[in-house]
Amino acid sequence: MNRRFNGRLTARTLLLIELAALLVFFCVSMGLCANLFLHAKQTAEDSGILSQTIVETTSIAETLKASGGDMKKTAKRLRSRSWYDTDKNTLTLYYDERLQPSSKNGCIYQTTVTKESHAMDDTYTIQTVDIERDSTVYELTFKTLRTGGSK
Amino acid sequence: MSHRMKQNQFTLGIGVSLVLTALMILIIACFAAFTFASADSEMKRSEADRSYCDHYYAAETAATEIITGLSESTIKLPEDKNGKTVCDSSRGSVVISRNENTYTFVVPIDSKQSLAVVARISTSHTEVLQWTVVSQEISRK
Numbered sequence: 001m002n003r004r005f006n007g008r009l010t011a012r013t014l015l016l017i018e019l020a021a022l023l024v025f026f027c028v029s030m031g032l033c034a035n036l037f038l039h040a041k042q043t044a045e046d047s048g049i050l051s052q053t054i055v056e057t058t059s060i061a062e063t064l065k066a067s068g069g070d071m072k073k074t075a076k077r078l079r080s081r082s083w084y085d086t087d088k089n090t091l092t093l094y095y096d097e098r099l100q101p102s103s104k105n106g107c108i109y110q111t112t113v114t115k116e117s118h119a120m121d122d123t124y125t126i127q128t129v130d131i132e133r134d135s136t137v138y139e140l141t142f143k144t145l146r147t148g149g150s151k
Numbered sequence: 152m153s154h155r156m157k158q159n160q161f162t163l164g165i166g167v168s169l170v171l172t173a174l175m176i177l178i179i180a181c182f183a184a185f186t187f188a189s190a191d192s193e194m195k196r197s198e199a200d201r202s203y204c205d206h207y208y209a210a211e212t213a214a215t216e217i218i219t220g221l222s223e224s225t226i227k228l229p230e231d232k233n234g235k236t237v238c239d240s241s242r243g244s245v246v247i248s249r250n251e252n253t254y255t256f257v258v259p260i261d262s263k264q265s266l267a268v269v270a271r272i273s274t275s276h277t278e279v280l281q282w283t284v285v286s287q288e289i290s291r292k
Contacts, residue, residue, distance in 0.1 A: 018169075022169060022172065025176075026172060026176060029176045029179075029180060030176075030179070032180075032183075033176075033179050033180055033182075033183040036183040036184065036186070036187050037183050037186060037187075039187060039190075040183070040186040040187040040189070040190040040191075041190070043187070043190040043191060043193070043194050044189075044190040044193060044194075046194065047190065047193045047194040047196070047197040048193075048197075050194075050197040050198075050200075050201060051196075051197045051200060054197070054200050054201055054204050057204070058204060061208065118219075119219075119223070120218075120219045120222060120223065120277070121215050121216075121219055138201065140204065140205070140208055141208075141212075142208035142209075142211055142212045143211070143212040143215040143216060144211065144215055145215050145218060145219070145277070145279065
């Protein structure tokens with residue numbers, strides 16, 4: 001029981017106050033640490049996805065160039081990305097949460113390739129979108145010469 | 152006397168546990184900071200990769216536009232068949248050297264690398280002879 005003697009606190013009361021203060025400090029510190037861990041986890045996940053998206057995008061870009069801009073050929077050459085939709089000027093690839101090939105229904109990320117043809121060159125836009133967050137992870141636009149044949 | 156000793160032991164026990172708790176908080180805080188710093192540096196590396204990829208494909212686009220311009224004669228060429236001309240591109244000014252119908256130019260990618268291109272362009276045919284990434288030092292030579 002806490003008692004006051006001439007306005008002074010007993011040793012036990014002081015100890016309890018100290019313990020309570022420590023508990024508050026502990027909780028605040030743990031909260032901050034947990035927050036830092038969660039932030040670090042999110043940052044690590046985002047950077048992993050970004051790195052993989054860049055690798056995927058450059059693979060698609062180089063395959064497009066090697067295929068002369070033919071979307072079907074490109075899709076077939078990207079063998080591990082077996083889930084895709086394609087027409088003459090667009091190619092859509094589907095990925096799960098770890099950016100592995102996925103079906104259209106279970107996909108989290110979607111990469112869309114669009115082609116715009118000009119007289120001598122083609123302009124490609126490769127855009128990877130996070131469907132759940134409705135945000136663009138990475139977008140690349142580039143021009144490449146059309147190969148083969150004579151003018 | 153015995154009661155006082157017991158109280159001292161109790162206070163000492165609490166003191167040790169307080170020190171251990173503080174130490175534990177410190178270790179966890181250090182670990183959290185280290186984890187965050189590591190994740191942050193990973194993110195910076197990914198951003199650098201993204202930046203390089205953007206710059207590389209921008210250089211490729213500029214090189215493609217130059218070849219298209221030369222082929223379609225939208226870029227003004229020097230009268231001399233073995234001269235040089237400066238062309239404005241999306242990657243800055245690019246010096247194009249001409250040797251008959253063979254054109255050589257270097258498009259900067261970043262501060263360290265450039266895209267060196269050699270192309271043979273005639274009225275009916277465009278042939279890319281070289282398309283290589285070189286260091287800025289080599290490209291200056």
